[in-house]
Structures are given as structure tokens and as C-alpha cells.
Amino acid sequence: GFGRIARPAPTSSGAVRVKGANMIFEAYYSKTKLALMAVLGVLFAALGAWMLTQTGDDFAGRSGRKIASLANLFGTEPTTMAHIIGWLCIAMGVAVLPVVLLNLRHKGPAMRIDANGVYWHRWSEETIPWTNIDTLKPYSVQAQKFVGITLFDPSLTTRKGLLGKLKGVNNALGYGHVALSLQGTDGDYAGMVETLMYHASTRH
Numbered sequence: 001g002f003g004r005i006a007r008p009a010p011t012s013s014g015a016v017r018v019k020g021a022n023m024i025f026e027a028y029y030s031k032t033k034l035a036l037m038a039v040l041g042v043l044f045a046a047l048g049a050w051m052l053t054q055t056g057d058d059f060a061g062r063s064g065r066k067i068a069s070l071a072n073l074f075g076t077e078p079t080t081m082a083h084i085i086g087w088l089c090i091a092m093g094v095a096v097l098p099v100v101l102l103n104l105r106h107k108g109p110a111m112r113i114d115a116n117g118v119y120w121h122r123w124s125e126e127t128i129p130w131t132n133i134d135t136l137k138p139y140s141v142q143a144q145k146f147v148g149i150t151l152f153d154p155s156l157t158t159r160k161g162l163l164g165k166l167k168g169v170n171n172a173l174g175y176g177h178v179a180l181s182l183q184g185t186d187g188d189y190a191g192m193v194e195t196l197m198y199h200a201s202t203r204h
Contacts (some may be wrong), residue, residue, distance in 0.1 A: 025113040027187025030105045034184050041096030048089025055079040070132060070142045103184060110185045118149065123178050124157050130203050132156050136196055137176055145189050149177030153175035 055078070064078075071081035086100045103110070103121075112119040117129040128151070137148040151157070182189055 010018040014100030022115045022131065023195050023198045025111070025187075025192055026181055027111040027200060028108075028194070029106060029110045029184055030186045031104065034100045034103055034187075036097055037184055038100045041093040043093070044096075045090045048086040048093060049089075051082050051086030051089065054082055054086075056066040071083065089106065100184075111180065111182070111192070113192065118178075118180070118196075120178065120180055122181075126157050126179065128157050130199060133200075135176065136200060137174075138193065139175055144181065144183060146175070146194060147180040149178035149180065150176040152184070 002065070045138045067081050067085070068078050070085075071078045074081065076084075106121055109119070110121045112127075115130075118133070119127040131150050133149055135150040135151050137150070139146050139148060180192065182192060
């Protein structure tokens with residue numbers, strides 16, 4: 001069955017519309033939000049590059065204690081840990097840029113939820129049919145809201161991108177195979193959940 005989703009406040013975004021007996025939700029990539037993501041990616045990479053120039057002793061106060069604690073946990077020196085974190089920041093910051101460019105080139109909705117199922121561009125070019133959707137679970141990570149979808153058979157949909165590759169990790173963490181996120185789009189979370197609830201209730 002479908003997991004319980006608290007009914008959100010009514011949305012006024014206009015993203016949800018009713019066509020006949022079908023409720024439809026669509027979200028499109030926002031150039032402004034994608035540009036902001038690119039800027040944040042560059043800043044994150046710059047932070048990582050700066051950390052590579054530092055030693056563990058250069059970090060004072062709370063930051064220094066956290067790095068020392070992590071170094072102790074992994075059995076390494078604070079300077080080494082600071083450099084590892086720096087390289088991770090660079091990798092994550094740089095990884096954002098090609099994603100932003102690919103999303104800017106995408107035509108049509110980034111996400112569409114209707115009677116046919118759930119289309120999520122970052123997951124697959126195919127629509128996930130409702131017959132393959134087992135449960136829905138809302139969750140948040142660092143204030144970023146998601147809805148996790150657990151599939152009956154993940155192999156039925158051809159996956160792509162990082163989100164598709166991480167489906168096993170997400171599922172192992174209890175978040176489902178598909179992570180629906182409106183980051184970088186003009187979509188409204190309440191509207192997305194409202195539409196998911198509508199179609200889930202009509203099929204189960």
C-alpha cells in the first residue's frame with residue numbers, strides 16, 4: 001500500500017490543474033534557480049580549494065574540533081582530514097556544473113505527475129507507471145524536501161544520471177528507489193504531494 005502523506009496546505013502556484021477527471025502536476029526547470037545552483041557549486045569548489053591550503057591547526061573553535069573529531073574517528077591526522085574534506089568539496093562543487101548545463105538544455109517539464117504515472121527527468125526518460133509504484137514517503141535532508149518512491153520492480157524503468165545510479169543507496173536508507181525533488185525547478189512541493197495523493201488514492 002501507499003505510505004501516509006500529510007495533506008499539505010492548498011497551493012496557489014497554478015502548477016496543479018484538473019483536466020477532466022485527471023489532476024496534473026508539472027514543474028519546469030528554472031533558469032534562475034539553476035544559475036544559483038551553479039554559483040553555489042563554484043563557491044563550494046572554491047571552499048574545497050581553500051581547505052587544501054590549510055592545516056588542521058589552522059582551524060580554530062568549532063570547525064577545528066569537528067575536523068579533529070573526524071580525524072580521530074578515521075585514524076588520521078587533522079591536516080589529512082581537512083584535505084580529504086577539501087577534495088570532496090571540490091568534487092561535489094564541480095559535479096553540479098554538468099548537471100546544471102544538461103538541465104538547462106532540457107525541453108519540456110522536468111516533472112509531470114498524471115494518470116499515466118510519474119515522469120522525473122533526473123531519474124529516467126520514461127514515465128513510471130502507477131502499477132509499478134508501491135509506496136510514497138515524504139522526507140527531508142538539510143531542509144530540502146523529497147518524496148521517496150518505492151517501486152515493485154526497479155528494473156522496469158530505464159534509469160539514468162546520478163539519481164538513477166543511487167537508487168540502491170536510497171532504498172537501503174529507507175527512502176525508496178526514486179527521490180522526487182523540486183530543486184532547481186519552479187514546482188511547488190505542496191502541489192506535487194497533492195497530486196501524488198490524488199492519484200495514489202484513486203488506484204489503491
